[in-house]
Amino acid sequence: MEMIKExxxxxxxxxxxxxxxxxxxxxxxxxxxxxxxxxxxxGLNTGDFSLISKCxxxxxxTTEKEYLLTRNQKELYQQFQWDSVxxxxxxxxxxxxxxxxIMATVSKICKRIDFLQDxxxxxxxxxDIKDSQITKIQITDYVYLNFATWQSRRxxxxxxxxxxxxxxxxxxxxxxxxxxxNYLKAIELYRNEK
Numbered sequence: 001m002e003m004i005k006e007x008x009x010x011x012x013x014x015x016x017x018x019x020x021x022x023x024x025x026x027x028x029x030x031x032x033x034x035x036x037x038x039x040x041x042x043g044l045n046t047g048d049f050s051l052i053s054k055c056x057x058x059x060x061x062t063t064e065k066e067y068l069l070t071r072n073q074k075e076l077y078q079q080f081q082w083d084s085v086x087x088x089x090x091x092x093x094x095x096x097x098x099x100x101x102i103m104a105t106v107s108k109i110c111k112r113i114d115f116l117q118d119x120x121x122x123x124x125x126x127x128d129i130k131d132s133q134i135t136k137i138q139i140t141d142y143v144y145l146n147f148a149t150w151q152s153r154r155x156x157x158x159x160x161x162x163x164x165x166x167x168x169x170x171x172x173x174x175x176x177x178x179x180x181x182n183y184l185k186a187i188e189l190y191r192n193e194k
Contacts, residue, residue, distance in 0.1 A: 033129045034095050037102045040127075040134060041092045047084050049077060057133040064139045078176065085180035086110035091120075102127045105143060115187045116153050117146045161186045164193070 036055050043051035053073060060076050062069040070076045088110035096103045104127065109120040122143040128136040154172070162169050171182035 032132065033097055033100075033102055036129060036132065036134060037095065037104065037127050038092065041090045041106075044080070044083070044088065044090050049080055052076070052080065055134055057130070057135045060134060060136070062137045081177040082175050082180040083110070085177065085184055086112040088113075100129055102129065111184060111187065115157075115191075116150045118149075119144070119146075121145045157186060157190055160190055165189055 040052055040055040043049065043055065056073060056076065058073055059071065060073055061071055062076065062079065070079055088108055091107040092104055093107070094103075094105040104125050105122060106125050107120045107122045113119075113121055123139050123145070124141040124143060126136075126138045126140050127134055128138075158169075158172055161171070165186070168182040168186055171179055171186050173179075174182065
């Protein structure tokens with residue numbers, strides 16, 4: 001009888017140890033994943049693609065709702081170059097982890113967004129991580145994006161550029177570094193002449 005009690009005690013002790021170990025491991029993974037995401041956004045804020053590339057897989061996929069933006073690091077770099085022209089500042093808040101994903105709220109302001117709506121856009125993002133690398137970044141919802149103001153200012157800018165500076169017309173759809181430079185130039189020309 002004494003031996004049966006000892007055996008049950010050892011089993012209970014082992015199960016308790018196992019649960020503690022699994023919980024600690026999950027917490028460590030969660031903290032590691034949060035650090036990877038934090039480093040990614042730090043790279044965006046400082047213009048450091050080498051830091052970003054350490055955080056993402058070769059087949060990184062980025063989406064905005066249902067729109068596929070990138071499928072690999074080369075395309076991510078092109079998007080990074082385009083975005084960097086506008087001097088973006090990302091503020092990462094409300095990080096929540098589950099086993100292989102981070103959900104966060106992100107506030108972003110840059111010269112383009114400031115022109116289009118005067119204030120930061122705020123959105124929800126889900127970031128999938130596998131083997132300590134980000135594999136997917138998906139904007140899932142907008143918390144604050146003034147669509148009416150954004151669309152009105154964008155359309156006014158495009159029409160004004162078409163009439164006054166047709167040499168840079170098409171900047172809106174050109175997602176290259178040159179396209180971003182033309183977009184910024186369009187904003188500056190419009191502001192200076194209005």
